[in-house]
Amino acid sequence: DVKVTQSSRYLVKRTGEKVFLECVQDMDHENMFWYRQDPGLGLRLIYFSYDVKMKEKGDIPEGYSVSREKKERFSLILESASTNQTSMYLCASSSQGASGANVLTFGAGSRLTVL
Amino acid sequence: AQTVTQSQPEMSVQEAETVTLSCTYDTSENNYYLFWYKQPPSRQMILVIRQEAYKQQNATENRFSVNFQKAAKSFSLKISDSQLGDTAMYFCAFMKPRGGNKLVFGAGTILRVKS
Numbered sequence: 001d002v003k004v005t006q007s008s009r010y011l012v013k014r015t016g017e018k019v020f021l022e023c024v025q026d027m028d029h030e031n032m033f034w035y036r037q038d039p040g041l042g043l044r045l046i047y048f049s050y051d052v053k054m055k056e057k058g059d060i061p062e063g064y065s066v067s068r069e070k071k072e073r074f075s076l077i078l079e080s081a082s083t084n085q086t087s088m089y090l091c092a093s094s095s096q097g098a099s100g101a102n103v104l105t106f107g108a109g110s111r112l113t114v115l
Numbered sequence: 116a117q118t119v120t121q122s123q124p125e126m127s128v129q130e131a132e133t134v135t136l137s138c139t140y141d142t143s144e145n146n147y148y149l150f151w152y153k154q155p156p157s158r159q160m161i162l163v164i165r166q167e168a169y170k171q172q173n174a175t176e177n178r179f180s181v182n183f184q185k186a187a188k189s190f191s192l193k194i195s196d197s198q199l200g201d202t203a204m205y206f207c208a209f210m211k212p213r214g215g216n217k218l219v220f221g222a223g224t225i226l227r228v229k230s
Binding site for chain 2: 031033035040041042043044045048050056058088090092094096102103104106108109
């Protein structure tokens with residue numbers, strides 16, 4: 001069964017802390033994504049990666065950075081966590097097949113609370 | 116930029132009945148893809164159904180079907196014979212081709228199936 005695994009289901013951090021959210025996929029997918037989910041706003045794209053060491057900003061990249069050193073792993077980094085980054089974070093991956101409508105497979109989400 | 120609107124924040128339906136969730140979108144693209152994802156309380160996002168805009172035939176997957184009206188930019192989801200396990204948040208999403216498989220999501224509709 002294909003999988004996207006997010007290392008932490010729940011995290012509680014302090015304002016100003018550096019936070020790492022890890023995501024690993026076992027499907028050899030080229031594309032990986034980080035979304036943020038907030039009530040009434042749906043999911044919004046933070047960053048996207050289409051290859052190792054390649055990244056592209058999404059709609060809300062401010063306050064975040066990402067790292068993709070290996071194909072299977074995509075990390076989201078909050079350099080200095082703030083209370084407005086309290087949210088649910090979802091990682092996803094997809095292949096770069098020719099069909100153009102490749103389905104995203106999602107992880108179970110990481111709920112981050114910043115105090 | 117593309118936008119996706121789900122105008123029903125919450126809906127409820129009796130078990131075994133039929134319910135329709137609404138979704139409209141805005142795009143200048145002629146070819147694109149539309150999706151419905153389901154997020155149960157476990158938080159795992161699951162693909163429900165996918166529609167390709169160049170296909171006039173509405174997609175169906177067992178009890179789930181869509182009413183795709185391209186001219187009206189409408190993409191509603193019909194769930195027949197609702198089951199308790201259908202209780203979830205449902206997201207409508209848009210993807211344009213050659214866009215790196217990035218999804219643009221609506222705000223979501225919470226569906227509660229009552230026994």
